[in-house]
Amino acid sequence: MVFPEYRSRRLRRTAPLRALVRETRLSADQLVYPLFVVPGKKVRQPVVSMPGVFRVSVDNLAAEAEELLALGINSVILFGIPENKDGAGSGAHAKDGIVQRAIKQLKRSAPQLVVITDVCLCEYTDHGHCGFLVDNEVDNDATLEILAETALSHARAGADMVAPSDMMDGRVAEIRAALDENGFEMVPIMSYAVKYASAFYGPFRDAAESTPQFGDRRGYQMDPANVREALREATLDTEEGADILMVKPALAYLDIIARLREEFDLPIAAYQVSGEFAMIKAAAANGWIDGERAMEESLLAIRRAGADIIITYFAKEMAALLKKA
Numbered sequence: 001m002v003f004p005e006y007r008s009r010r011l012r013r014t015a016p017l018r019a020l021v022r023e024t025r026l027s028a029d030q031l032v033y034p035l036f037v038v039p040g041k042k043v044r045q046p047v048v049s050m051p052g053v054f055r056v057s058v059d060n061l062a063a064e065a066e067e068l069l070a071l072g073i074n075s076v077i078l079f080g081i082p083e084n085k086d087g088a089g090s091g092a093h094a095k096d097g098i099v100q101r102a103i104k105q106l107k108r109s110a111p112q113l114v115v116i117t118d119v120c121l122c123e124y125t126d127h128g129h130c131g132f133l134v135d136n137e138v139d140n141d142a143t144l145e146i147l148a149e150t151a152l153s154h155a156r157a158g159a160d161m162v163a164p165s166d167m168m169d170g171r172v173a174e175i176r177a178a179l180d181e182n183g184f185e186m187v188p189i190m191s192y193a194v195k196y197a198s199a200f201y202g203p204f205r206d207a208a209e210s211t212p213q214f215g216d217r218r219g220y221q222m223d224p225a226n227v228r229e230a231l232r233e234a235t236l237d238t239e240e241g242a243d244i245l246m247v248k249p250a251l252a253y254l255d256i257i258a259r260l261r262e263e264f265d266l267p268i269a270a271y272q273v274s275g276e277f278a279m280i281k282a283a284a285a286n287g288w289i290d291g292e293r294a295m296e297e298s299l300l301a302i303r304r305a306g307a308d309i310i311i312t313y314f315a316k317e318m319a320a321l322l323k324k325a
């Protein structure tokens with residue numbers, strides 16, 4: 001059937017008709033809110049390049065959890081900024097480390113909240129790289145042990161899920177083995193399986209104080225030009241026991257999300273990173289775009305591409321908007 005018998009516009013005529021045939025929807029319970037936890041008491045520090053995002057101390061986490069749950073957001077991912085850094089990133093797996101204390105606080109004040117932890121060393125090393133250095137290069141195999149120990153310390157503190165973001169080879173298997181050997185066989189791994197060496201991480205590194213002190217991360221993160229490599233990474237992580245596969249960043253990599261959705265049956269997560277958030281916020285602050293519509297459109301695009309889960313700094317704003325609708 002073709003025009004004039006068929007007219008596409010018939011189903012676009014009114015808001016209820018459009019809602020009836022809408023193919024993709026957003027829901028607050030698929031959003032994950034990133035939390036930056038800092039030392040100190042009563043700290044609630046704005047991140048300048050990310051309007052509306054704060055770095056908070058452990059004692060302020062209960063209030064955060066309450067706000068999130070009231071908005072219908074059930075999951076957070078934790079990033080810690082420790083008191084001290086060293087060459088080996090030993091603060092990452094300290095029993096009373098910043099993230100370990102944060103997990104305990106959150107599970108105490110909001111047991112139903114899904115607490116996911118970022119597992120990496122870059123916030124804890126004085127050189128800012130994601131692993132252990134040998135001759136100024138990140139040594140893959142020496143890093144694995146520290147990562148597994150870090151994931152295990154998060155599980156011991158009560159984390160519901162661990163999310164390795166370092167891009168070392170073999171880390172999912174190493175972490176899975178460490179968790180299983182210690183009675184945490186029910187703690188899932190959300191792997192940052194496909195993480196690109198991206199310019200869009202800039203504002204995050206301010207917030208997490210994790211900028212490399214020399215060089216860059218192209219020796220372990222992926223080349224933005226590659227898609228077949230993404231499929232290889234996802235295959236390896238699936239074989240090693242990942243429960244969820246993540247693509248990071250999101251908006252510049254929608255094709256990668258769509259390919260993973262087609263080729264894998266694990267849940268797919270996408271991380272709408274700090275730079276994606278900051279660009280929309282900056283343009284909106286200048287009056288150049290409608291910030292609210294751009295937020296919703298970008299999140300819908302990530303869902304439409306095939307992501308089940310979206311980690312986003314917009315989680316609170318989007319959830320508030322969904323509540324209003």
Ligand SMILES: [Zn+2]
Nearest residue numbers: 120121122130
């Ligand atoms: Zn890292």
